Amino acid sequence: METPNPKINNSAFRRLSGQQGLLVGLGLGIVLAIGGMTVFSRFGNQRAAAPTQSAPAAGAKNAALPVKVQQVGTSTTEESTNFVGALEAQQKVTLQPQIQGRIENILVSSGQRVQKGTPIASLSLDQTQANVASSIAAANAAQAGLKTAQAQLQQAQAQRTKVAANLQLQQTQLNRTQQLVSEGALATQQLDIARNNVQAAIADLQAADKEVAAANAGIRQAQANIRQAQAGTAAAQVNVNLKRVVSPINGIVGEFPVKIGDYVSTGQTITTIIQNDALDLNLSVPSNRLKQLRVGLPVQLVEPTTQQVIGTGAINYISPTVSSNQQSILSKARFNNSPGRLRDGQYVQARIIWNRQPGILIPTVAISRIGGQSFVFVTENTTVNDKPQQIVHQRLVRLGDIQGTNYQVLEGLKPGETIVTSGILKLREGTPIQPQS
Structure with a gap:
C-alpha cells in the first residue's frame, strides 16, 4: 500500500480542497433546485385540480375574517352617457318700466x-295724478x-210742437175763410189775411225745425266731448298704471339692481x-349619437358627490341642425321642480339613458384593482378540520358603466354567486371569512 508523500505542500492541498468544495456546493444546489421545482410543480397541479384544498392550510394558521357579503342577482342595467348642462327656467320675465320716473316704493323682497x-x-306720480284729475274734471x-244740450233739445221740440199746432190752426182758418168768401159772406181781404197767417205759421215751423236740429247737433257735440274727455281720463289713468310695475306671471322675485x-x-x-x-x-x-337620440329618452340629474338621482326628466326637444364647431346637437330635457331644489342657470350633471336591459350590478366597494384589472372575491363553502368554513377566491371581472354606487358586470360573475363587499384589502386567495349580517 502506497503511503502519501509527506512533501506535498499545504497550498496545493488547500487548492484541491477548495475545488472539491466548490464542486460539492454546485452539486448540492442543483439537487435542491430540482427538488424545489418538483415540489412546486406538484403543489401547482394539486391547486389547479382542487382549489379548495389550499384553504385548510390557511385556515389552520389564520382566524376567519369578519366581512359583509352580498348575493349576486339580476338587475336592470343601463347604457348611459354623462353630460354637464345648464338649467333654464321655462318662464322668465325681466321687469322694465314703460314710463320714466323715480322709484317711490319697492313692494316685495328678493x-x-x-x-x-x-x-x-x-x-x-308727480304730474301724472294731476293730469288724471284734470281729465276727470273735463x-x-x-x-x-250733454245735459244742457238735451234740455235745449227738449225746449226746441216743445216749441216746434206749438208752432206745428198753430200752422194746423191757420190752415183750418184758411179753408173756412175760402168757403165763406166763395159764398160771399166775407170779403176777399179776409182771405188774403188767412193766407198770410198760414205762411207765417209755416215759417215759424221751419224755424222750429232748425232749432231742433241745432239742439240735436249740440247733443252730438256734447257726446263727442264726453268721449274725448273719457279718452283723456283713460290715457291719464294708463300713465298712472304705468307708474306701478306688476308681475305678469307667477314666480319668484329676483335681485333688485335699483333702490328706492x-x-x-x-x-x-x-x-x-x-x-x-x-x-x-x-x-x-355628440353627433355620433344621432341614431340613438330621440324625443322621450329618459334623463337623470345626478348629485356629483353622492351620485344619487335628484331629478328625472325626458328629452323633449332635438335641434334640427348640428353645431359646426363642436359637431354636437342641442337637446333639451324638461324637469319638474316642485320641490324647488333646482335653480335657473344652475350647472348640473346629467345622464342620458340610451338603453335598459337585464344584467348584473355589484357595489363599487366590492372591486379591487391590480395591474389595471378588476377583481372581486367570491365566497366558497369548504371544510377545515372537519368543520364547515367559507373561504374566498379572487376572480377577474370585466366591468361596464357605473350606475350610482354600483358597477355593471359584463363578464366574470353569474347570478346566485356571493361576493364580499367589505374588508377586501385584508383578503387574499383562500382566506377564510366569517360573513356578518
Whole structure:
C-alpha cells in the first residue's frame, strides 16, 4: 500500500480542497433546485385540480375574517352617457318700466314668491295724478254740457210742437175763410189775411225745425266731448298704471339692481320674475349619437358627490341642425321642480339613458384593482378540520358603466354567486371569512 508523500505542500492541498468544495456546493444546489421545482410543480397541479384544498392550510394558521357579503342577482342595467348642462327656467320675465320716473316704493323682497298681477314697485306720480284729475274734471264738464244740450233739445221740440199746432190752426182758418168768401159772406181781404197767417205759421215751423236740429247737433257735440274727455281720463289713468310695475306671471322675485329714490327710464331693468316650477336642461349631445337620440329618452340629474338621482326628466326637444364647431346637437330635457331644489342657470350633471336591459350590478366597494384589472372575491363553502368554513377566491371581472354606487358586470360573475363587499384589502386567495349580517 502506497503511503502519501509527506512533501506535498499545504497550498496545493488547500487548492484541491477548495475545488472539491466548490464542486460539492454546485452539486448540492442543483439537487435542491430540482427538488424545489418538483415540489412546486406538484403543489401547482394539486391547486389547479382542487382549489379548495389550499384553504385548510390557511385556515389552520389564520382566524376567519369578519366581512359583509352580498348575493349576486339580476338587475336592470343601463347604457348611459354623462353630460354637464345648464338649467333654464321655462318662464322668465325681466321687469322694465314703460314710463320714466323715480322709484317711490319697492313692494316685495328678493326671493319672494308672487302671483300674476302682484305689484312689485311703484314710481312717483308727480304730474301724472294731476293730469288724471284734470281729465276727470273735463269729463264731468262734458257730461254737464250733454245735459244742457238735451234740455235745449227738449225746449226746441216743445216749441216746434206749438208752432206745428198753430200752422194746423191757420190752415183750418184758411179753408173756412175760402168757403165763406166763395159764398160771399166775407170779403176777399179776409182771405188774403188767412193766407198770410198760414205762411207765417209755416215759417215759424221751419224755424222750429232748425232749432231742433241745432239742439240735436249740440247733443252730438256734447257726446263727442264726453268721449274725448273719457279718452283723456283713460290715457291719464294708463300713465298712472304705468307708474306701478306688476308681475305678469307667477314666480319668484329676483335681485333688485335699483333702490328706492333711483330715477329709472324705459328699458331699465328693475328685477326679474323666474318660474322655477319647470326647468329645461340644455345638453350638447355628440353627433355620433344621432341614431340613438330621440324625443322621450329618459334623463337623470345626478348629485356629483353622492351620485344619487335628484331629478328625472325626458328629452323633449332635438335641434334640427348640428353645431359646426363642436359637431354636437342641442337637446333639451324638461324637469319638474316642485320641490324647488333646482335653480335657473344652475350647472348640473346629467345622464342620458340610451338603453335598459337585464344584467348584473355589484357595489363599487366590492372591486379591487391590480395591474389595471378588476377583481372581486367570491365566497366558497369548504371544510377545515372537519368543520364547515367559507373561504374566498379572487376572480377577474370585466366591468361596464357605473350606475350610482354600483358597477355593471359584463363578464366574470353569474347570478346566485356571493361576493364580499367589505374588508377586501385584508383578503387574499383562500382566506377564510366569517360573513356578518
